[in-house]
Amino acid sequence: MNSSSRLACCRWVTAGLVCAAFGWGTALAAERPLTDDHRYKRDPVFVDAGTLIFVLQVRPEQLQLVRLKLADRKQQPVHKDETRSELEPAVSRDGRYLAFLQSRTAASVGMVIEDTREQKTAEIPPASGFSGMRSPAFTPDGKRVLYVFAEGGRQKVFSCNIQAGDRKLLVDVAGICNWPSVSTDGRQLLFGSTRDGNYEIYRAQAADGSEIRRLTRHRAQDVRPRFSPDGRRVVFVSNRDGNREIYVMDADGSNVKRVTAHPERDDYPAWHPDGKRIVYVSERKGRFDLWLRDVP
Amino acid sequence: MINVGQFRSRTCGGPSRRSFLKMGASLPLLMGRPDLASGAGADRGPRAKTVLLVWLWGAPSHLDTFDPKPDAPSEYRGPFSTIATRTPGVRFTDLLPRMASISDRFALARTHVSSQPGHPDAGTVALTGFHEKPGPVQPNFGAIVARHRGRTGDLPPFLSVGRGVIQDSVRIVEGYGGGTFGKAWDPFQVVVKNDGSVDLPALDLLEGITPGRISDRRHLLGQLDVARRRLEAAGIDDWERAYQMAYGLLSNPSARDAFDVTRESEATRQRYGHTHFGQSALVARRLVEARVPYVQLNWSQTVEAITPNYDFGWDTHIYNFEMLMDRHCPLLDRVLPELMTDLQDRGLLEDTLVVVISEFGRTPKINPRAARDHWPQCYFSLWSGAGVPTGGAIGQSDKLGEHPLTTPITPLMVGTTITELAGLTTQDRAELNVLSGGTVIDEFV
Numbered sequence: 080m081n082s083s084s085r086l087a088c089c090r091w092v093t094a095g096l097v098c099a100a101f102g103w104g105t106a107l108a109a110e111r112p113l114t115d116d117h118r119y120k121r122d123p124v125f126v127d128a129g130t131l132i133f134v135l136q137v138r139p140e141q142l143q144l145v146r147l148k149l150a151d152r153k154q155q156p157v158h159k160d161e162t163r164s165e166l167e168p169a170v171s172r173d174g175r176y177l178a179f180l181q182s183r184t185a186a187s188v189g190m191v192i193e194d195t196r197e198q199k200t201a202e203i204p205p206a207s208g209f210s211g212m213r214s215p216a217f218t219p220d221g222k223r224v225l226y227v228f229a230e231g232g233r234q235k236v237f238s239c240n241i242q243a244g245d246r247k248l249l250v251d252v253a254g255i256c257n258w259p260s261v262s263t264d265g266r267q268l269l270f271g272s273t274r275d276g277n278y279e280i281y282r283a284q285a286a287d288g289s290e291i292r293r294l295t296r297h298r299a300q301d302v303r304p305r306f307s308p309d310g311r312r313v314v315f316v317s318n319r320d321g322n323r324e325i326y327v328m329d330a331d332g333s334n335v336k337r338v339t340a341h342p343e344r345d346d347y348p349a350w351h352p353d354g355k356r357i358v359y360v361s362e363r364k365g366r367f368d369l370w371l372r373d374v375p
Numbered sequence: 376m377i378n379v380g381q382f383r384s385r386t387c388g389g390p391s392r393r394s395f396l397k398m399g400a401s402l403p404l405l406m407g408r409p410d411l412a413s414g415a416g417a418d419r420g421p422r423a424k425t426v427l428l429v430w431l432w433g434a435p436s437h438l439d440t441f442d443p444k445p446d447a448p449s450e451y452r453g454p455f456s457t458i459a460t461r462t463p464g465v466r467f468t469d470l471l472p473r474m475a476s477i478s479d480r481f482a483l484a485r486t487h488v489s490s491q492p493g494h495p496d497a498g499t500v501a502l503t504g505f506h507e508k509p510g511p512v513q514p515n516f517g518a519i520v521a522r523h524r525g526r527t528g529d530l531p532p533f534l535s536v537g538r539g540v541i542q543d544s545v546r547i548v549e550g551y552g553g554g555t556f557g558k559a560w561d562p563f564q565v566v567v568k569n570d571g572s573v574d575l576p577a578l579d580l581l582e583g584i585t586p587g588r589i590s591d592r593r594h595l596l597g598q599l600d601v602a603r604r605r606l607e608a609a610g611i612d613d614w615e616r617a618y619q620m621a622y623g624l625l626s627n628p629s630a631r632d633a634f635d636v637t638r639e640s641e642a643t644r645q646r647y648g649h650t651h652f653g654q655s656a657l658v659a660r661r662l663v664e665a666r667v668p669y670v671q672l673n674w675s676q677t678v679e680a681i682t683p684n685y686d687f688g689w690d691t692h693i694y695n696f697e698m699l700m701d702r703h704c705p706l707l708d709r710v711l712p713e714l715m716t717d718l719q720d721r722g723l724l725e726d727t728l729v730v731v732i733s734e735f736g737r738t739p740k741i742n743p744r745a746a747r748d749h750w751p752q753c754y755f756s757l758w759s760g761a762g763v764p765t766g767g768a769i770g771q772s773d774k775l776g777e778h779p780l781t782t783p784i785t786p787l788m789v790g791t792t793i794t795e796l797a798g799l800t801t802q803d804r805a806e807l808n809v810l811s812g813g814t815v816i817d818e819f820v
Contacts, residue, residue, distance in 0.1 A: 229746070276456075302700070321472060
């Protein structure tokens with residue numbers, strides 16, 4: 080066995096021992112794959128309990144939004160004839176609105192808000208030059224979309240209405256903010272920020288971005304926070320144990336628990352509407368698939 | 376699996392100009408030109424029998440990877456923490472834990488400088504040592520090594536592995552190939568697909584001929600005659616050698632095998648990862664193993680498809696931190712350590728020089744879009760194998776990563792050092808009229 084094989088083998092064995100020691104064996108057994116095509120994917124999000132949308136790299140230069148039915152695992156492109164890359168989808172709670180990013184020209188990305196019932200779209204086009212929004216997220220009432228946009232060297236949290244108008248600045252702190260998520264009651268805002276050095280997770284008042292409170296404190300990167308449907312827990316991603324894994328914590332930052340334990344990367348978690356499970360992208364043996372699992 | 380391509384842009388009357396240009400970019404080193412090989416390098420036993428240049432096209436941020444500045448002001452340092460490496464006193468960002476764990480297997484150079492701020496121009500400078508203008512464009516380091524070494528087997532002496540000729544949204548990097556040596560010294564293009572299958576565009580020349588049909592000599596000769604007539608009618612000279620080489624590749628199973636990653640175990644393919652860059656690196660390792668004198672492994676050009684039809688590479692004018700964290704660094708941190716470890720395990724690093732480099736770095740100061748732009752004033756490279764002292768850092772950049780504090784390393788020095796380690800003396804370079812005025816990086820030679 081060469082050193083590469085030994086390295087890989089050791090990682091699997093170590094992961095197994097860690098799982099056994101922490102009683103994760105049962106939880107691991109409860110996970111199941113939702114895809115088996117192994118292609119690069121990201122950004123899964125549930126539309127309803129039986130449907131999710133995710134991003135699939137269908138060719139080297141295109142990321143495509145794909146709808147997946149859990150019942151039969153059938154996949155269909157959301158926008159069949161679209162040739163531009165689309166990524167980071169967000170869905171309103173009633174499933175009517177879909178927000179996502181859409182590439183335009185070189186390093187130029189716009190944000191589209193689609194009314195799937197009326198077949199209408201609104202958009203925030205990219206600014207001139209290299210520019211792009213990121214991380215759209217709906218408020219629970221489905222009336223506004225939060226997103227981040229960089230200007231002046233800081234990446235800030237904004238919101239707009241579903242006609243892509245009435246743009247308001249919500250959070251403007253030093254560094255880079257990303258991944259806004261609003262609690263189901265509409266009162267609390269989660270986001271990641273580098274305001275204190277590296278990526279940490281913060282909570283603030285959703286109405287105006289005030290009362291910012293830091294929830295994580297670690298030298299590693301704590302990213303991609305999302306409120307559980309009941310607003311009591313937060314799922315996030317961290318490399319605090321060496322590689323990207325998924326964690327949950329209470330909404331006040333306490334009671335952090337590791338959810339995944341694989342030698343490769345687990346990322347892009349999203350809550351199932353039942354609040355008991357998450358879907359995520361797991362890289363295993365160099366391949367990428369969606370997995371669904373219980374949350375301890 | 377190896378796919379023998381077709382003349383996709385051929386017209387009814389024969390190959391179009393576009394086809395010929397395409398072939399011109401992929402064929403020439405089919406002609407090994409052994410007559411020009413000095414053989415001197417081989418007599419002396421070059422430290423680097425093979426050079427593997429890993430080309431990080433698009434230019435990664437040095438601050439967010441191998442030369443972090445954790446004590447710099449927030450508008451410079453970026454969001455990533457740093458981690459210890461196996462090299463005393465050297466830290467990487469926490470995006471590169473596996474690279475940190477094998478840092479004793481390579482040397483880090485932190486004081487590279489370029490004179491050009493744009494990708495194609497800087498790419499040419501980085502790969503040839505000289506500016507594109509006023510021209511003529513000088514030969515790629517690979518062409519120099521190839522011409523000196525000559526063809527040593529059935530494989531061409533200079534191969535470029537990736538998705539084709541490197542280019543940005545506007546034009547190709549002129550210094551990708553033979554330059555003043557002529558297109559005969561352009562690299563043989565090896566196009567790797569995501570699933571690891573390989574296209575060899577040069578074999579388009581033998582349209583309709585597949586390895587499975589090559590035993591049918593009558594059919595083969597008929598096809599060759601048809602292709603020859605078309606090419607001669609178009610005024611293309613010296614294609615006899617091209618036919619011979621292409622035929623050699625098609626008919627020699629061992630030569631073809633060098634491109635075939637399906638001959639690797641699934642476990643090996645998984646360790647590299649089933650990504651374009653991962654499988655390309657595996658092809659590159661097989662070519663090193665086949666003792667090809669010079670292999671250029673190109674970063675997957677559209678690693679994150681946020682820009683349509685644009686070879687974005689590491690060119691992170693927007694989303695720099697997100698892209699490095701989500702895609703680029705996890706990919707690099709999987710593939711490079713695997714490649715270096717694999718080469719070492721196979722005993723190939725002793726006489727293989729691995730150089731990881733780009734055309735420039737990225738702005739230490741975070742730009743208005745919370746990302747980083749081009750920065751030719753300071754960037755990094757990694758060197759391993761061929762007796763290069765490893766486990767150290769060569770040179771030091773200033774506290775903001777804006778400029779070298781110690782002797783700057785120019786692209787001309789890079790090319791001179793690579794060719795020196797590959798067996799070319801100062802006299803050899805003078806006779807080839809290349810890399811004039813170049814000096815070596817003393818620490819590596």
